[in-house]
Each structure stands twice: as C-alpha cells, then as structure tokens.
Amino acid sequence: MEASDFSQAQLAAAISSAATPSKLYDTLSPYEEEAYLLSFQEDRPVELLSHFYAAYFFSHLLTDQIYEARFLTKRMPQDLLHTDNSLQNCVTLLRAIWQHKHESVYKILRESPWPDLLKPIVQSYDTYFQDKTLREVSRVYEAIRPAAAASYLGLDPESTARGDTAAIEKLIALGWTRDEQSGLLYPKPIADDSQKDARSYTDLSQIMALIGSHRG
Amino acid sequence: MAESIQQILTLSSELHNSRSLSKNDEDRHIYELVAVLRRSSHSILGEISLTNLSASEHTLPFLFALLYQVDLVRNRTGSSLPNDIEPGGWLWLRAVQFLGSFNGSQVSHVGREWCQLVQVFLFVAENTSKPFLAVRVLSKAILRMNRTQNTFDPLHPGFLRLCLLSKAYRYAIPILDRQISILPSSSESRDRSDYMPGSDDHAADRKSEATSTHGQLTHKDVAQYYLYGAMIYMALKEWDKAEHWLIIVISLPVANSVSKIMVEAFKKWVVVSLLKHGKIATPPRIISSHVMKIYQTVAKPYLSLADAFEKCDEQRLHNEVKLGRPVWRADLNLGLVDQLFEAYNLSLVLKLGRAFSALTTANVAEKASSSLNSAIRVESYVASLAMSGVLEARLLHLRVGQNSTMLRFPASMRSCAARRNGLRVELMDRGQALEVLSRGIRECNTDLGMGHESIDLVMKRQGWSAIMKNGMTKVNADDVVLGVEEDIMGDVS
Numbered sequence: 071m072e073a074s075d076f077s078q079a080q081l082a083a084a085i086s087s088a089a090t091p092s093k094l095y096d097t098l099s100p101y102e103e104e105a106y107l108l109s110f111q112e113d114r115p116v117e118l119l120s121h122f123y124a125a126y127f128f129s130h131l132l133t134d135q136i137y138e139a140r141f142l143t144k145r146m147p148q149d150l151l152h153t154d155n156s157l158q159n160c161v162t163l164l165r166a167i168w169q170h171k172h173e174s175v176y177k178i179l180r181e182s183p184w185p186d187l188l189k190p191i192v193q194s195y196d197t198y199f200q201d202k203t204l205r206e207v208s209r210v211y212e213a214i215r216p217a218a219a220a221s222y223l224g225l226d227p228e229s230t231a232r233g234d235t236a237a238i239e240k241l242i243a244l245g246w247t248r249d250e251q252s253g254l255l256y257p258k259p260i261a262d263d264s265q266k267d268a269r270s271y272t273d274l275s276q277i278m279a280l281i282g283s284h285r286g
Numbered sequence: 287m288a289e290s291i292q293q294i295l296t297l298s299s300e301l302h303n304s305r306s307l308s309k310n311d312e313d314r315h316i317y318e319l320v321a322v323l324r325r326s327s328h329s330i331l332g333e334i335s336l337t338n339l340s341a342s343e344h345t346l347p348f349l350f351a352l353l354y355q356v357d358l359v360r361n362r363t364g365s366s367l368p369n370d371i372e373p374g375g376w377l378w379l380r381a382v383q384f385l386g387s388f389n390g391s392q393v394s395h396v397g398r399e400w401c402q403l404v405q406v407f408l409f410v411a412e413n414t415s416k417p418f419l420a421v422r423v424l425s426k427a428i429l430r431m432n433r434t435q436n437t438f439d440p441l442h443p444g445f446l447r448l449c450l451l452s453k454a455y456r457y458a459i460p461i462l463d464r465q466i467s468i469l470p471s472s473s474e475s476r477d478r479s480d481y482m483p484g485s486d487d488h489a490a491d492r493k494s495e496a497t498s499t500h501g502q503l504t505h506k507d508v509a510q511y512y513l514y515g516a517m518i519y520m521a522l523k524e525w526d527k528a529e530h531w532l533i534i535v536i537s538l539p540v541a542n543s544v545s546k547i548m549v550e551a552f553k554k555w556v557v558v559s560l561l562k563h564g565k566i567a568t569p570p571r572i573i574s575s576h577v578m579k580i581y582q583t584v585a586k587p588y589l590s591l592a593d594a595f596e597k598c599d600e601q602r603l604h605n606e607v608k609l610g611r612p613v614w615r616a617d618l619n620l621g622l623v624d625q626l627f628e629a630y631n632l633s634l635v636l637k638l639g640r641a642f643s644a645l646t647t648a649n650v651a652e653k654a655s656s657s658l659n660s661a662i663r664v665e666s667y668v669a670s671l672a673m674s675g676v677l678e679a680r681l682l683h684l685r686v687g688q689n690s691t692m693l694r695f696p697a698s699m700r701s702c703a704a705r706r707n708g709l710r711v712e713l714m715d716r717g718q719a720l721e722v723l724s725r726g727i728r729e730c731n732t733d734l735g736m737g738h739e740s741i742d743l744v745m746k747r748q749g750w751s752a753i754m755k756n757g758m759t760k761v762n763a764d765d766v767v768l769g770v771e772e773d774i775m776g777d778v779s
Contacts, residue, residue: 100422102418102422103418103419103422106416106418106419107373107374107416107419110416135456137521137522137523138455138456141453141454141455141456141521144453145418145452145453145454170666170669170670170673170674203673206673206674207673209672209673210669210672210673210679210680210681211669211680211681211682211683212680212681212682212694213682213683213684214681214683215683218683252685253685254683254685
C-alpha cells in the first residue's frame with residue numbers, strides 16, 4: 071500500500087466497487103495502518119479518517135465480525151471517536167446490536183445523518199441485518215405476534231399490529247402463515263446453506279482417510 | 287578474502303534465479319552467500335542501498351544491510367529509538383518492506399539475524415506506543431517463516447503481546463490456530479531448519495549459530511505464549527480454547543514453586559471455567575497436589591467467588607464481586623469477572639431448561655435473578671440467546687393482546703441437521719489436530735533415525751535380516767536385543 075492510495079477518492083472507489091462485503095473488508099483492511107499513522111499528525115485529515123474508520127467498521131458488521139468491530143472502536147484514535155458524529159453513531163449502533171435492541175438498530179441506521187459516502191454501505195447493512203434477523207426469528211419463534219415480528223424486522227410495529235396488510239403480506243410471501251383467530255404469525259424456518267454442508271462433507275472425508283491411513 | 291558488493295549481489299541473483307536447483311544445492315548456495323555476508327566488512331554492507339534493492343530478490347543482502355543500518359543509526363545517535371527506526375522512519379519502512387516480501391527458505395538459514403530484526407521491530411512498536419503498526423506485518427512474516435513446520439518460535443510471545451496491547455486479536459488467530467508440534471530445545475532453538483550439508487567448517491558455524499542466545503527458548507517463553515494466547519481467546523469469548531490454553535499453563539512442569547505466570551493463569555482459569563461451564567471444571571490430574579495447594583492459597587478470592595456462583599447465591603455473588611474489585615483490578619481480571627453476571631443468568635436459564643421442557647416467561651421471571659425480574663426482560667434475554675445460537679430454545683407467543691410467552695427447551699428440539707453439523711465441525715477440529723500430531727510424529731521419527739531406511743540399516747548391521755529369515759530361538763533373540771541396545775548407545779556416545 072502506498073500513502074498516495076489513501077484518499078477520499080480511493081475510499082469512495084473502494085466502497086462502490088467492492089463486489090462483496092468480504093472484498094470490501096479485504097480492500098480496507100491494509101489501510102488501517104496508514105490511517106493509524108495519519109491520526110498522529112497535527113494536520114490530520116479528519117474527514118478522511120472519519121469516513122475510513124466508519125466504512126471499515128461497517129465492513130466488519132457486514133462480515134459478521136461483531137467482536138472485531140468492537141475492538142476496532144478501541145483502536146480508533148479515541149479523541150476522534152469522541153468528537154466525530156459518524157463514529158459516535160457507529161458506537162451507538164454497536165451498542166444496540168450488542169444488546170439485541172433491534173428497533174434501535176434500525177432507527178440509528180435510518181435516521182442518523184450519515185455522510186453521502188457512507189450511505190450505500192449503511193443501506194447494505196440495513197438489508198443485511200434485516201435478512202439475518204429474519205433467519206433468526208424464523209428459527210427461534212414458533213409463533214409470534216405481528217407487532218413483535220415487525221419490531222424485529224424494522225417494519226412499523228403499530229401499523230403491523232393494526233393489520234397493515236402490506237407488511238404482513240411481505241412475511242406471508244416468505245412462507246410465514248397467519249392464524250386469523252389468534253392473530254399470530256407462524257414463521258417458516260429458512261433452510262441452512264447447502265454449500266457449507268457439502269464442503270464439510272469433503273473435509274470430513276479427508277479426515278477419515280487420514281485416520282484410515284494411520285490404522286496400519 | 288575481500289568481498290565486494292558486486293559479488294554479493296551476483297550470488298544473491300543467482301540464488302533467486304536458480305529455480306531448478308535441488309534442495310541440497312540451494313542450501314549450499316545459501317550457505318555460501320551467508321558466509322560471504324557474515325565476513326563482509328561494515329563498509330561493504332554500508333554500500334548496499336536498501337532503497338533500490340528488492341527484498342524478495344535479494345533477501346539475505348537486504349537483511350544484513352538493514353541490520354547494519356539499524357546498528358549504525360543507533361550508535362550514531364546513542365539512542366535505542368532514533369527517529370529513523372520509529373514507525374514512519376525510513377528504516378522502519380524498509381523493515382516493513384522486508385517483512386512483507388522476504389524469501390522464507392533463505393531467511394530460515396539466518397535465524398540469528400531474523401530474530402535480531404524481529405526483536406528490533408517488536409521493541410520499536412511497543413516502545414513508541416504504536417504496537418498496532420507491527421501486528422499485521424509480523425503475523426504474515428511469522429506464518430511465512432513457519433509455512434511447513436508448526437515450530438514454536440521464541441518470538442511468538444512477543445508478537446502475541448503486541449496483539450494484546452493493540453487490541454488487534456484477529457492477526458493472532460492464524461498463528462494461534464496452528465497446533466504447535468515442535469518445541470525446539472535451547473541448543474537447537476532457532477536453527478532447527480538450518481541444515482546445511484557441507485564441510486566441518488560449516489558444521490562449526492552452524493554450532494556457533496545454534497548456541498546463539500537470540501533464539502533460546504525458556505520456560506517463561508512457553509508459559510507466556512500460552513497465557514497470552516488464552517487472553518486473546520478470552521477477548522474473543524472463545525471460552526473452550528481459552529480454557530484449554532490456560533490448562534496448558536497451569537499444568538506446566540515445575541521444580542519447586544510455581545511461577546507468577548502460572549498463578550495468573552490459574553486465576554483466569556477459575557473465572558473462564560465459570561463462564562464456560564457455570565462451575566469450576568475438574569483440574570487436570572497432571573497438576574501435583576502441592577502445586578494445587580499453592581494455587582488454592584494464592585487464588586482464594588477467586589475460589590470464594592466461584593463458590594457463590596456455584597451455589598446460586600446471587601446476593602453473595604454480588605457482594606464477592608464488589609468486595610474483590612481491587613483484587614480483580616490489580617490482576618487485570620475486572621472485565622472477565624464482570625461477565626459473570628451474564629453467565630449467572632445463562633446458567634440459571636440452562637438449569638431451568640434442563641428441569642422443564644416448557645414454561646412461561648413469567649415463571650422464569652419468578653425463579654431467575656434480579657436482573658431478569660419481568661416477563662418482558664426474560665423474553666428479550668432468552669430470545670437474544672436463542673437467536674445468537676447460545677441456547678437451544680424456541681419461543682411461542684400465546685395470543686395477540688397478551689404479553690405472556692411460552693419457552694420450550696426440549697433437548698430433542700435441536701434439529702438433526704444442526705447436531706450433525708456440530709459434530710462435523712468438532713470432528714474437523716479433532717482431525718486437524720490429528721494431522722498435526724501425525725506430522726510431528728513423522729518428523730520426530732526422521733530426527734531419531736526411525737525411518738524405514740534407518741531401521742533397515744540398523745537391522746542389517748546387526749544381522750537381524752538373517753535371523754528374521756532363519757527364525758529366532760529365545761536365546762538368540764535376547765542376544766540380539768542386547769546387542770542392538772549396546773550398539774545404539776555406542777552410536778550416541
């Protein structure tokens with residue numbers, strides 16, 4: 071990595087061109103040292119550092135590295151963290167995720183004044199978090215009140231409780247069913263990833279071969 | 287013989303371009319270059335321009351010239367931390383360049399110089415309070431050096447310390463997750479891989495290098511490495527691995543008394559055990575009774591805390607945590623102890639789950655701790671545990687308009703697919719460990735001369751082959767066994 075690569079334009083290009091969250095993470099990861107060194111300079115580029123750390127923070131969340139995201143907030147220049155609005159919002163968001171406060175997570179993502187550069191990545195995380203929560207709710211709840219489901223999934227709990235058909239239709243489209251009498255929704259568990267399953271079979275067969283080769 | 291910079295760079299280029307050389311020939315070329323570099327005068331090393339040299343193409347000249355420059359700058363300034371080697375300084379940048387692109391097989395022949403460079407790097411990173419700047423580079427460099435062997439390197443503890451100081455735990459994981467199968471003895475320490483065929487002069491040089499103090503491994507190095515590793519796993523809440531690494535530390539052999547590091551590990555092990563199992567696990571039998579007594583004496587506040595936890599005495603647990611706060615803080619275990627309340631709640635819910643197949647959140651609120659005193663809190667807590675996969679439970683809202691929720695805990699609820707996947711992951715972990723172990727055994731066999739060829743040779747010398755063919759009488763067999771023993775011992779002496 072050369073110092074000249076680390077600029078607002080490069081950061082914007084990295085965010086917009088990354089095909090997957092892991093690629094974004096891999097692209098931003100080597101820049102952390104540069105950012106860290108820059109943060110000690112007197113005339114440090116505050117906006118660039120703020121945007122970089124926030125984008126890097128979201129790349130952790132998008133790759134499900136919640137612990138690492140927390141440690142990143144400890145590695146950031148602490149004076150910048152305490153004064154920069156975007157980074158403060160990152161910390162508040164992290165706390166909400168950590169405490170499983172789903173409504174707060176959606177509120178911070180959707181209502182905080184994120185810089186334009188970060189808006190696409192914030193939107194990506196909103197979708198990612200919603201999908202992840204949907205899978206978890208589908209697995210854990212056998213029956214759930216519409217308002218609770220809406221709260222988990224970032225829909226409007228009040229209108230869903232009143233019977234907002236649009237929100238409920240979205241869930242029914244995913245295979246959920248609704249009992250008219252009790253008013254409850256019955257989630258449909260989402261199947262596990264089959265590719266992962268196939269890979270573990272291959273790994274396992276290699277292990278069995280290894281054990282077999284040592285029997286003699 | 288006077289060396290010249292051209293000669294050094296020519297040898298280095300030949301080595302870089304000699305892809306068709308056999309391993310022995312490559313080793314011989316490397317050794318020749320190392321010998322030239324070690325003989326080279328300061329003026330020649332000073333002539334090598336690091337700015338225009340490729341660290342991957344001219345690994346060895348780069349390393350020697352870099353170390354020379356570091357020494358030069360330190361001597362000139364009279365400081366161990368001159369600006370040039372501080373992060374961002376020109377020598378720091380050259381060191382980063384080297385560690386990011388060196389040729390591992392060449393560097394494995396110059397263990398002393400490699401250790402010198404890494405120690406400078408570790409020292410500068412820690413003493414300039416910028417440990418983060420070293421961890422990524424060092425992680426990759428250590429992995430490159432140790433690509434084929436899982437050898438313990440005396441530099442490992444220093445690297446893990448930097449990871450802890452900088453809170454950059456991710457970079458330690460690829461190193462921690464490799465099973466260490468070789469602990470080099472102090473006499474061979476760094477230079478286990480420095481096999482260089484050649485003359486007696488070479489052997490003398492090898493011996494000199496092997497006894498260098500730079501790479502000597504101590505009991506403290508091993509204890510520190512496993513303690514630091516456990517601390518990293520603790521930070522990542524990987525309690526299984528943390529517990530395993532702490533057990534290694536507290537079970538280390540001792541002569542008379544236990545070390546401070548082992549005591550620290552025992553204290554952490556008590557808390558990790560509670561966090562993982564909800565009780566103190568049975569200590570390994572390998573720990574002798576007198577060592578166990580020492581642990582129990584010096585870790586009394588921790589054992590008292592564990593007693594309150596195990597007896598589900600919430601009030602006492604709060605009091606113990608509060609009273610012991612100065613102790614936890616002094617031992618740097620405050621964050622770990624604070625997690626006990628969460629573990630206490632989890633332990634209670636798990637106990638209820640084992641006792642009942644289903645119950646309402648209101649029932650749980652009546653039986654649970656003070657922090658879970660309402661049905662809403664219980665639902666929120668259990669849902670978060672179930673959604674994150676910590677607890678196998680299902681939730682069932684009863685009716686719209688009511689707040690009551692049914693929790694179901696049957697063991698059979700865990701899907702067959704989930705159990706199968708869990709078992710597969712566990713088998714894969716064990717399989718990897720087995721693979722490392724078998725590789726280690728193969729290497730040990732080779733080192734001990736226990737390969738098929740060596741055994742055949744020994745048998746031939748002892749006339750075993752003829753005996754095997756002709757069949758052995760009892761007397762003959764005894765004679766042969768005694769003979770083999772004598773000869774093996776004779777060979778060693």
